[in-house]
Amino acid sequence: MSTMTTRPTPRVRLPSSAKAGELIEIKSLISHEMESGQRRDAGGQPIPRRIINSFRATFNGKEVFRAAWHPAISANPYQSFFVKAAESGEFEFTWTDDDGTVYSSKNKITVG
Amino acid sequence: MAHDLQAATRRQALAIGTAAFVAAVLAPHLVMAKPADVEAEMAKLFSGRNAAEGRIKLDLPAIAENGLVVPLAVDVESPMTDADFVRAVHVFADGNPLPGVVSFFFTPACGKAAASTRMRLAQTQNIIAVAEMSDGKLFTARQEVKVTIGGCGG
Numbered sequence: 001m002s003t004m005t006t007r008p009t010p011r012v013r014l015p016s017s018a019k020a021g022e023l024i025e026i027k028s029l030i031s032h033e034m035e036s037g038q039r040r041d042a043g044g045q046p047i048p049r050r051i052i053n054s055f056r057a058t059f060n061g062k063e064v065f066r067a068a069w070h071p072a073i074s075a076n077p078y079q080s081f082f083v084k085a086a087e088s089g090e091f092e093f094t095w096t097d098d099d100g101t102v103y104s105s106k107n108k109i110t111v112g
Numbered sequence: 113m114a115h116d117l118q119a120a121t122r123r124q125a126l127a128i129g130t131a132a133f134v135a136a137v138l139a140p141h142l143v144m145a146k147p148a149d150v151e152a153e154m155a156k157l158f159s160g161r162n163a164a165e166g167r168i169k170l171d172l173p174a175i176a177e178n179g180l181v182v183p184l185a186v187d188v189e190s191p192m193t194d195a196d197f198v199r200a201v202h203v204f205a206d207g208n209p210l211p212g213v214v215s216f217f218f219t220p221a222c223g224k225a226a227a228s229t230r231m232r233l234a235q236t237q238n239i240i241a242v243a244e245m246s247d248g249k250l251f252t253a254r255q256e257v258k259v260t261i262g263g264c265g266g
Contacts, residue, residue, distance in 0.1 A: 023223050038209050064221040070212040074181045074230040084223025
């Protein structure tokens with residue numbers, strides 16, 4: 001129950017191109033149990049907390065949005081937010097696990 | 113008559129079976145600490161600054177059938193310019209074992225101070241959002257969500 005069988009897979013959806021000044025919505029999802037630390041196993045022992053505690057989005061190296069997730073965030077955490085398209089470049093999305101592991105995904109966008 | 117009795121027994125058996133199933137599946141989630149102290153958490157975070165009502169739109173279901181996955185969306189009124197933007201929105205739940213749910217940190221590059229995620233709610237409770245503006249002002253909104261089957265909040 002508390003061990004992760006597969007490595008978390010991030011998925012991000014955003015347009016590949018946009019007009020300058022256009023508001024784009026970015027939707028992201030990552031597979032993760034988000035073990036809250038509030039549950040007990042069949043033997044009554046507390047199951048240790050293990051969640052992704054931080055989601056961060058940068059554009060051309062600069063932070064645009066960040067979320068601090070608490071154990072109340074559902075398994076396979078979803079996050080959506082907006083960015084105003086200003087120039088072409090690359091987004092990098094990073095998810096930080098309680099155990100220090102960082103999962104990441106990169107997406108390019110053309111703004112014209 | 114005999115048929116009715118049989119049907120009634122079947123219904124009972126089904127009810128017992130369902131209850132056992134619910135207990136078996138949900139029992140691990142029902143081991144909960146005392147509900148969270150949101151007031152104390154907010155006092156710690158905002159050191160006594162007062163929050164005004166308004167400017168935040170909370171989008172939550174009035175009734176959540178499954179407390180394990182409850183959609184949450186916030187949208188704060190703001191020009192989102194370098195001079196005037198929403199720095200953060202903090203979301204709390206007053207009936208979960210822990211008060212914090214999520215904090216969203218925005219920048220003017222967002223263009224819009226809106227975000228959504230999905231959360232666990234242990235029981236029927238209030239969701240409280242506090243927006244921190246770039247000038248330090250705070251705005252708040254709250255809404256109750258009725259939960260049919262509690263999820264293990266954190």
